[in-house]
Amino acid sequence: MDAKLKGAPSFIWRSLWSSLGILKEGLVWRVGNGSGIKIWKDKWLPRPVTYQIQTPINMLDSETRVEPLIDKDCRSWTVDLVQSVFREEEAKLICSIPISRRGASDRRIWVGSDRGTYTIKSAYFIETKLSNRSFGEPSTTGSKNSEWRDLWRLEVPGKVKILIWKCLNNILPTKDRLYKKNIVDNYLCPVCEREKETIMHALWVCPAAADIWGGETSTFRKWRRDYPDFQQLWGEMIKKLSQENIELAAACSTTYHIWTRRNAYTFQNQPKNPASIVSLAQTDLASLKEIKQSNNTNAVRSQERGPSQLWKPPEWPFFKVNFDVAFDKDKESMGMGIILRDSEGGLQATFTAPKTHILLAFQAKVSALHRAMELCSELGLNQVIIEGDAKVVIDSVNSKNEDNSWLGQEIDDL
Structure with missing residues (x-):
């Protein structure tokens, strides 16, 4: 990424080097364990256009990595430290970034597409944005x-x-x-x-x-x-x-x-x-x-008929877990509800909890699904059917394609 164009380069190398600006513009870091990302220099915030920290350097030196901001035992942000180092707006954004529960490595992803994967079409749009930035946006x-x-x-x-x-x-x-x-x-x-x-x-x-x-x-x-x-x-x-x-x-x-x-x-x-x-x-x-x-x-x-699908108990010896969430975008928070029943429909366990620093409905549903799986693990259950109305989340989990989006590590953790 830091390669220089030296004297008398080949046509192929010159062509590759000319696209370096687009790659630098479109590649950002997705936080895994934070060990490979420099806080003040790298692009790792899910916020266009710069994707970089705007808070002036303080407390932590210019070469500090993201890793010290993460509680390794809990696999979560050290909220007090984040709030003391960064401006309020950026602190909230950082705390909303999911961290790999498996301690996976940081990964470069492509911001030009929703799935975080490079495509010719997305590169074209990034090139157009760069051109507009170079010549100035029109007043209209x-x-x-x-x-x-x-x-x-x-x-x-x-x-x-x-x-x-x-x-x-x-x-x-x-x-x-x-x-x-x-x-x-x-x-x-x-x-x-x-x-x-x-x-x-x-x-x-x-x-x-x-x-x-x-x-x-x-x-x-x-x-x-x-x-x-x-x-x-x-x-x-x-x-x-x-x-x-x-x-x-x-x-x-x-x-x-x-x-x-x-x-x-x-x-x-x-x-x-x-x-x-x-x-x-x-x-x-x-x-x-x-x-x-x-x-x-x-x-x-359809509304007059009501729900078209009634809940059905699982066949023995399976259990069934249902989960749902309530997401408040303005307060950047959510509430989750989980219920576990056996093959006869008998109630085995329930769980409810709030959670803060949630920016997207997708993120809220993934969090609830992950907590539902944790609940089953805590109860020692391994023959479980998990059911919910979060189709996008379920499709992402079942997809065979790698998810390189900003929230992809949460899907990987599942």
Whole structure:
């Protein structure tokens, strides 16, 4: 990680070295026993963007490892020491980091993905963040976030949202874009064959698109045609089409079908009537509305029926443990409940306890599952069925893939 690029390097080494910045940005330490992590220098806090301690160096010198902050006997943080060394906010965050109960070694994980595993896609996003940081974030970041919220909240099919997202990011594969990448030999619109096919031309200006937007009953009949880019057109739509987003949803769906009409004509030589495009857009929205109403009706019926699965006792000689948690995000705490019953349904043991320094519901459920397993071990039981409603936790435990996420060591401990 600290390698230098010396004189006359090979092409392969120079290529590998050029990606070092991305690796340094995406690799962080996950605490195991703390022996390999330097408190003040390494990246080990689950907090973007730096993942490093911001508290000024005090009490412990600059080379001190994380290990002295951990009580080796209890396999937990030495809370008093942590609170005396770090600022309150960082102390709470540190105490919420799970520690390997097995004393496993510290591990480097990749923050670009939820599972902590490197992927090309996650590296691309980290590279994009680095580029934005180098050149400075645009002053319109707030408005951009608002644009995305307006888009993702729309009640339109996912395929429509993806198309609009591509338009706003200027990555729709129009002839102009493909020509610049030397994929096609000209940039003319394949429909009108007269002008450069940009996103605005294909979806708004081209006569084939203008006929649709300019229909007798169209809201857009008198709208201007000279918007410089799709971002400005989208902003105008958000501003003017406010009738519970019904008109905006219709506009998005129409945009999608204008693009599919263009593709059908270009690749299959199948021209479509402008009236059919409006009809298809309306059908899409009507179908989506019908599906949502059906789902809501089914949800109400399900609630009226109550739980669909009743508790069943295990077969002899097994015992069954059920666990559940109550998680308070604001107070960063949880309460757990565990109950143990035999094959006849007879109560054998119960356990309840609170726990602090819990930041995530997943973390709370893992803690409860671990305590349930400990309870069985304390009672000398080894033929036990453990049952809970924490599907994500159960799937993680049963998964054959290694979990390199921030909380992965808790799954490993199980």
